[in-house]
Amino acid sequence: MANIFQVSDHDFELEVLNAHLPVLVDFWAPWCGPCKMVAPTVEAMAEEYEGRLKVCKLNVDDNPQTASAYGIMGIPTVAVFKNGEVVQKIVGAVPRETMKRKVEALL
């Protein structure tokens, strides 16, 4: 099982913005049904692109600062960061193939 990092307002800069690899961040909350739909897809990305992509999850409920800084107004949102910048935002639960295609294009 590939590693998935739980990140927070506190360590977002270190873990995501300053990371050497591209980073996929799943913005989610425990009460959100569609977030559960996308969770296995995110896990699959971690497996598929191990060593090429860092995969993180951020609970927007506990970490409102980061969510608001990136204009997250709907969850699930999956954002891909490269060198500290957002390069892709995928809103809502999308099929695995769709996410794979969008992520792969950035690696």
Add this chain to the structure above:
Amino acid sequence: MAEEKVYDVLIIGGGPAGLTAALYAARSRLKAVVLERGMAGGQAATTHKIENYPGFPDGILGPDLGQALEQQATNFGAEFVQTEIEGVDLSGDLKTVKAYEGEYKGRTLILATGADPKKLGVKGEEELRGRGVSYCATCDGAFFKDQEVIVVGGGDAAVEEALFLTRFAKKVSIVHRRDQLRAAPVIQERAKANEKVAFIWDSVVDEIKGEKHVEGVVVKNVKTGETKTVPAAGIFIYVGLVPNTALLKGQVGMDPQGYILAGEDTMTSKPGVFAAGDCRKKPLRQVVTAVSDGAVAAMAATKNLEEE
């Protein structure tokens, strides 16, 4: 999944209909599996609180009901798998469902695929999705603290979710195409008594405006033809449902909207294939009618297996 698994009852959809079918099938000692794309409970799990399901005088939270239904079915031996379905083949004696990780086969198949929220189809809706456009108040409501939002629709879901949104938003305006609501009177009374809720009657949404996020909604009065822009940071859309039956097109009988044609016995045009819950053509789509369909479908499947 390397080896092929054959089930007595293969169930697509883990909402109230599918999970009840699994419960009844498992209690009949049939090998049953539920394939669910998301969370146990389906649409019911994205509802904050369900107040019209009998037996819960104080209401029950949607996700809690979903989990309880899953637990009850799996307690009796049904399997629950979270997966994505890519295709369905109903042509053989064994019905085949192609899922992301492999194929599932069933001697009978219960379609409990449910329905998704319908889109408005206006400019800005797709572009601003997740930037103020939402179909799930329980998911996204908390992002609109002290802001003004719009809810579109006049049914139970629209008005209930509007009331839920008053926890966060400072004002919730309900835009409805008629001059009265369709929602149950008890919900209407609550909305009308809530000082945060306003109504924009006889109106439809023409366009959703905003650069990076929703800033306003263009609303058109259907009687006068007059349009105005209502400032809003969010718009929650509850204008009905679309059945999740695209993968089944041409394989079972459907009406023009895509609802599966099956009577109260849940039997579809294909022997051994049954339809339960919101994906079936029927007069009332509620948790209580979904669980009823699920039980009927499981018994119909049992009978079908006995006759084989």
